[in-house]
Amino acid sequence: MKDINWIDLFNSLFFIYACFLLGIYIFNAVLSILELRKYTSKNKYVDYKSMLSFQKLPSVSVIAPAYNEEKTIIDNIECLLSLLYEDFEIIIVNDGSTDNTLDKIIRHFNLVKVNKAYELEIECSPIKTIYQSKNPAYYNLVVVDKINGGKADSLNAGVNISEKDLFLAIDVDCIIESDAILKMVKPFIDDNKRVVIASGGVIRIANSSKISEGRIVEVKYPRNFWAKFQVLEYFRAFTLGRMAWSKLNGLLIISGAFGLFDRKRVIHAGGYDKDSVGEDLELVVRLRRYMHEVEKKEYRVAFIPDPLCWTEVPESYRVLARQRNRWTRGAIDTIIKHRKMFLNPKYGLIGMMSFPNWVLFEWLGPIIQSIGLIYFVFLLIFGLVNYQVFLTLLIFLLSFSVMYSLFAIFFEAYTFNKYKGVSYLTQAISFIFLEMFIYQPLNMFFSLTGHIDFYFRKEDKNKWGDMTRKGFAKFN
C-alpha cells in the first residue's frame, strides 16, 4: 500500500473516465450517421399521406395534459384537431387548472358533460367530469377534468379514458407537425420481426419562430441567449445521441413532450409512475423491463429523426435551473428504482450498455466532474499541476467538444436543414465556444443541485417546479 502514488492513481482514473466518455460520443456519432443515412434513404420517396387510405392501421389517442394553459389552449387544441390521421381522438386532461383553461375550452368547443364509462386500469386521481362536443366537427375531442395530480397522473387518466390501440403523449403547448402521427405510426406497421412498443421523435426549439393558427410558418433561430445554447444541446442529444441508441435498440428515453406508446402494454406495465418527476424516462425503462420479464418477445423502441414536434425552451436562468434540476432528480429516481438492470445480462443490451451508460454518465457524470474540478483546485494550491500536461489535456477536450458540436450542426444542415441563413450558422458556431465556458459548467451545477435536492431535501424530491413559458410569437 505504501508504494501507491495517489496522485497518479487519481489522474489515471479521471483520464480513463474522460476517454471512455469521449469514446462513447464518437461511437454515437458514427452510429448516428449510419442510421440517419439509412432512414433518409429509405423514406425519401415515402408518401405518408397514402397511409390515410390504409385498411389496417392502429388507432391513436392523443393525450395532452393541461395545467393553467388559458393563454394558448384554444390554438393548441385547434392544432391537434388538424393532425392528419384516419382513426384518432384527442384527450385533453385538465389537471385541476386554477385559471380559466377549462371554461375557455368548454365555451370555444361547445362542450357538454357526458356520462362516459371507463375502466380504471391504472391508478390516477379522481376524474370529476368528462366533456364532449355537441358540434360534430369536434366528434373526436374528449376533455377530462380531474383533481390535480401532476403530469404523470394526468397521462394515466388519459390512458384510462382512451379506447385506442396506441397513445401519443404530448405537452399541450408543443406544436406538432400535421403528418406527425403518420410518421410515428409507420414503425409499428413496417417491422415484422420485432414488436414495436413505442416510438419517439425529435424535438426542435421554436422560441422566436413565427406561429400562425397553431402551426409554425417560419422557423427562426432563437434570439434568447439561453435558448441558443439549448438549440446546440438538442442537436447533439437528438441527432447524435438518441439516433445512435435507437440503432442499437438501446434507447431508454422518449421525450415526455412527444412519444407514441402501445396502450395495452403501458397498462400491463402499470402506466406512468405518479411519484416520479422523470416519468418519461421511467416509463420507457419499465416498459423494457416488462418486455424482458413478462412478454419475453423480440421488441424495439423506434425513433424518428424527422423534426415533428416544436417546443418552447426555458429563456431564463431560473426556469432553466429548475428544469435541469428536475431532469436530474428524475434520472436518479429511475436509476435507483430499476437498479436491478445494471450490468444484468438478463436485460441484454439494455442491462449491459444503455443502463450502465445512464449510471456512469448521466447519474455519476456531474458528481465525477465536480470532484475532478475540486481535485484540480487542490493540485493548483499544492503546486502539483504540470502545466504542459494540463494545457494539452485542455486542448484535447476543447478540440473534441468543438468538433462534436460542429458535427451536430453539419448533420442538421445535411439532413433536415430547418434553421437557415448565414446569421444562424455564425451564431450557432460561436455559441459552441461560449457553451464550453458558460453553459456546460452551469448545467453541471444544476445537475448537482438536483442531486442535493434528491438526497438531502426529501420534500423537494418529487416537486415539479413552476415552468413559466413566454408563449410563441404570433404571426398574422
Next chain:
Amino acid sequence: MKTLIIYIRYWLLRIFYISLAIFILFGSYYYANPEITIGNYIIHNPLYANLENIPAWLYAVDYFIFIFLVGIVLVFSWILYYNANKRHKEKTNKQYMHLFVTNLFSYLFMVEKFTEKEKKAKLKTLKKALRSDHARRLFINTLRQIHAQTIGPVSDKTLRLMRSVKYDDLIRSYINSPYLRHKIFALKVISDFKLEGFEKRILKLAKRRNNVLRSEAIVTLLNLKVYEDLKFIEKLKTTLTLWDINIIVKTVQELNIKNIDYKSLIISDYPNVSMLGIMLAKFNKQYIFKDLILTRIGDSDGLLNEEAFLALTALAESKDDYKYLVDNFDVATEKAQLEIIRTVANSAEQEEAVKFLNWVVENKHHKQKIEALTKLLDLDLDSINRFKKSENKLIRKSCLQILDINI
C-alpha cells in the same frame, strides 16, 4: 455505361472512407516513430524530437488533438460547402421548375399546333437543360406530378416525350444502382409511366429484405399488370409487413384488379400472405372462399386470426354464418368482437341478435358493452331501460354514456 459510373462512384466513396481510416491508423504509427521505411523510401518524423520524452498516453492525446483539429477544419468546410451548395441547388431548381412546368404544360395542354421547327427548338432547349441527372430527375418528377394531378393515365404523347429526352438510359442505370434512393426513383417512374422491359429485375427487387424496396417493387409489378393474379406474392417466399399489405390492398383497389388467385394466397404458409388473401377476398366479396377462410380461424398468428374473423363478418349472409360468429365470439380478438356485434345486430335474426347483445352487455368488457348497448338502442329499448337500472355500476354508466351521446 452509366451504371458503371454509378458503381465506380459508389465504390470510390467507400474506398475514400477506408483510406481515411487507414490513414488515421498509419498516422498514429508514423507519429510514434522517428522514421518509417516504405520500400526504399525512408520518411522522417520531424515532430519525433518533441515527443521522445513524453509518456505514451500523452503521445496518444497529442495525436488525437491533431485528428480533432483536422476534424474541425473538415466539418467546418463541409458546413460551408453544404450550405452554399443547398442555396445554389434551390436557385437552380427554381429555374428548372419554371422551364419544365411551362414547357410541359404547353406541350401537354395547349391546343395550338406548333410547327416542326418550333417543336425542334423547344426540344432543343429542353435537351440542353437536361444534361445532368439531377435535372432529368426533376423533369421526370415534374411530369409525374402533372400526370398525377391533372391527366391521369399515361398517354402516348407523354411516352413520346419521355423517349425524346432519353429517359430509359437513366431509369435502366438507376434500377441497377447500388443506391436505394435510385432504385426507388426508378420504380416510381416505371410504375407511373407503365414502362415495359424491367419486369425481371423488379421481381428480383421484390424478394429483397428491405421492406421499402420490396413494397415499392410489388406495387410496380401490380401497376404494370404483368402478374395480376398476385400468385407471385406467394412465390416471393418472404414475410410481408403490415405496411406491404396495406400498400398492396390499396393498389389492388385502385386498379380494380379482380382475377386474383385467392386460394393460393389464403392457404399460404406465410401468415401475412394469407392475411392479404383474406383481406382481398373480403373487399372483393368473394363468398366462395368462406370455407377456406374458416380454416384460418384460431391461427396462432393473432393478426391472421383477427382478419379471418373480420372477413367472415363481412361475408356473413346465412343464419349459420351468424351462429358461427356468435359461438366463436370468445376466441375472437377485441376488434373482431366489436365487428361481430355490429354484424349480428344488423342481421335479419332480430330476436337472436337481441339475446346475443344482452349477453355481451352482461358478460363482456367495457368496449364491447358500449358497442352492444349502442346497437340495442335501435333494436330493443326495453333492454336499455333495464340496463339503465342495472346493479352493475359499469353497465349503468355505459348505458348512460350511450344515451348521452346518442340522444
